[in-house]
Amino acid sequence: MAHGDYKFFRTTAAVLTNIFSSDCQCGRFEDNYHFFFTCPAYNRMRTSLLNFVAQYCEPTLDIFLFGYYYLDTNSNIAIVDAVHLFIKDSMRL
Ligand SMILES: [Zn+2]
Numbered sequence: 001m002a003h004g005d006y007k008f009f010r011t012t013a014a015v016l017t018n019i020f021s022s023d024c025q026c027g028r029f030e031d032n033y034h035f036f037f038t039c040p041a042y043n044r045m046r047t048s049l050l051n052f053v054a055q056y057c058e059p060t061l062d063i064f065l066f067g068y069y070y071l072d073t074n075s076n077i078a079i080v081d082a083v084h085l086f087i088k089d090s091m092r093l
Pocket residue numbers: 024025026027028030034038039040041
C-alpha cells in the first residue's frame with residue numbers, strides 16, 4: 001500500500017478518536033466499536049458497509065480505521081471510501 005493511503009486511514013482514526021468519547025444518542029457509551037458495529041441507530045447503513053468490506057476480508061475495527069496490510073492499494077482505497085461513506089451517511093460528524 002502506498003504511503004498516501006495510510007494518511008486517509010490515519011485521518012479517519014484521528015477524527016474518530018476525538019469525536020467518539022461521549023454518550024451516544026442511544027444512551028450507551030460511544031466509542032469507535034460502538035459506532036461501527038453495535039449502535040442500533042446505524043443498523044441499516046452498517047449492513048451495506050459490512051457486506052462491502054466482506055468482499056475483501058473479514059470486517060474488523062482495525063481494518064476500518066487503518067486498512068489491511070495484506071490487501072492491495074485499490075482494495076484499501078475502496079474500503080476507506082466505504083468507511084467514509086458510512087461516517088457521512090450516519091450524519092454523526
Ligand atoms: Zn449508540
